Amino acid sequence: MRTMSKPKGAAALPLNTILNGDCVAIMDSLPEASVDLIFADPPYNLQLRGDLHRPDNSRVDAVDDHWDQFDTFATYDRFTTDWLRAARRVLKPNGAIWVIGSYHNIFRVGASLQNEGFWILNDVVWRKSNPMPNFRGKRLTNAHETMIWASKSEGAKYTFNYEALKALNEGIQMRSDWVLPICNGGERLKDANGDKAHPTQKPEALLHRVLIGATNPGDVVLDPFFGTGTTGAVAKMLGRDFIGIEREHAYIEVAEKRIANVRRLDKTALEVSRSKRAEPRVPFGQLVERGMLRPGETLVSMNGKAAKVRADGTLAVDGLNGSIHQVGAALENAPSCNGWTYWCFKRDGKTVPIDVLRQQIRSEMDDARPV
Amino acid sequence: MRTMSKPKGAAALPLNTILNGDCVAIMDSLPEASVDLIFADPPYNLQLRGDLHRPDNSRVDAVDDHWDQFDTFATYDRFTTDWLRAARRVLKPNGAIWVIGSYHNIFRVGASLQNEGFWILNDVVWRKSNPMPNFRGKRLTNAHETMIWASKSEGAKYTFNYEALKALNEGIQMRSDWVLPICNGGERLKDANGDKAHPTQKPEALLHRVLIGATNPGDVVLDPFFGTGTTGAVAKMLGRDFIGIEREHAYIEVAEKRIANVRRLDKTALEVSRSKRAEPRVPFGQLVERGMLRPGETLVSMNGKAAKVRADGTLAVDGLNGSIHQVGAALENAPSCNGWTYWCFKRDGKTVPIDVLRQQIRSEMDDARPV
DNA sequence: AACTTTTCTGAATCTTGTG
């Protein structure tokens, strides 16, 4: 009696297939309130201008695909509202949605989500361990993307596997910031020419965490911007069903081949290998920002040298300035110097190595360890 | 004649004071295009329902102040648009704004910023090293807040002290995710009863990094939601001027006392590492004019290319001639080339980059300049 | 084969001054 235990209309769901076409039209053709989770990676509307070159003159292969072009914010908002409405219709009352984006689009997406009645549960920051730097030194390294997790409406009973995520995080409650590398290496899909098959392929680790935390085995996961099928691959691996929607034939072809090669995991295989984290690096500047040392304060070395702390975390001593390591090395006329053990500060008449302050910060960071 | 050297209307700026009242009305009363930076920590529109209790049944002291209550998203959007418009008017053309918020309000704030013509430069995640856990285990630990950094308009020349932030981060480009502890301990201001004076006091370390990175000494920083004055305290310490606006008398009282106790840092402590772009431009021809290089002399590149110096400060190599940059770019078949680091000259058998000669000229210029 | 060095690349709203 398998069909009887399923909700009405579920039999019509095209499970574990990729549907080709516009996601709004296709979602409208699916039965109402039929999927448990939606994961969406919509176009970011990057609005890039000219070319960008690295300092070594190589050209950055930017996202200039036609599907990321929108005339105005208003056009993008209409696009967003349209697909969110269609998505909300196919979502079960206790279902949830995850949307990923960058500062180019995520604020518009978030506002639209709220306007359409979704209820935001968390915003989750994907902190990239290896982002592309800012080559021209004109802004901060754009080192993260944002995901929004929302239930269909306020008060809905969404799925949240608290203990599973806590286990993934070595027994500590999972935080809203996730440190994960970008997708490259063997995981990155290539086309026939050896070029990347999709400009913005997401890492499977990201989807792994989302699906473990927000779905149960057997749940139906819909991805309206399927691309090369990371959502489908991870869903299959974790024993969830998926429905993919994608406009580009080329991406579908790659995705189908990819997913065919995925093996559903048995339970024991679900264990994740985890590497122990090295001692986190603490920039000296943080001691200044946090008021542990004051700009203008004098640091001294064991052999009587002295230097002044500046507001940007460098040291200055007659004409010379640089990092704690550089200034130490220069004063000692040595090729290198560990500034952390070289410099001391004075408190209550006592001379204390600044490394003590670094240890203090590290112990605070341990409390926050996100992995 | 102090007033004559000041820009028009600047005399009217109420520097280093806290103005009591509604921020829109007060900003409208200030002269147009008069402040360099705005830091805003607007109400978060938290929409908390009822009380929250910890597992041990103690009550969480939530933000339920009357100033954080908005009926609907539309009401909040109107409020946001109103203060952003007023803020944009008082901002100088090359000024910038920072706004901090959480998932409750930041998406609406970000969309409004874009709608009003601000140009987003980065979104910055403040990752809290010691956030409040999620007691119910129903969501992820809300471990971060989001700041949006935007210029007044696209293409504006905002202030960004790239080198100073890089120095603060021990020589590595500053990223868009900042790990800092929340404000507690001695920094957390208490009222007469020993309770926290303000529910959402921001850490000074956060403002330190913002002001070091996005302002210069002497700049005017406006905070329209001043609260207990973290912005003012850090601005004063770092030699920036501030203007605070706050509705609640109780907060103003605390802030004034707090800021009075802050000492301004002296000038040497405020100096930060500066970008090469700020250094004076030296034409290559000057090296020839001064006899540091002789016409007819051969320059070589690291990879073995050679060119001859001509009397007018251009280089020549078989048929080709032009500036040190143009010839380097042509020889390397590259879009551009920094001739100063590309070309070397020979002295006493050693190969030396011509940039050394430029540095020599620059240091002579420093000696000649009155400090 | 093991190890070191070089090369390559990633959702990027990425310069500034002069004429």
Added chain:
DNA sequence: CCACAAGATTCAGAAAAGT
């Protein structure tokens, strides 16, 4: 407004190439 030229600018990790 535009065109042109000077010249400043990158981090982590994997793959490829060299020893």
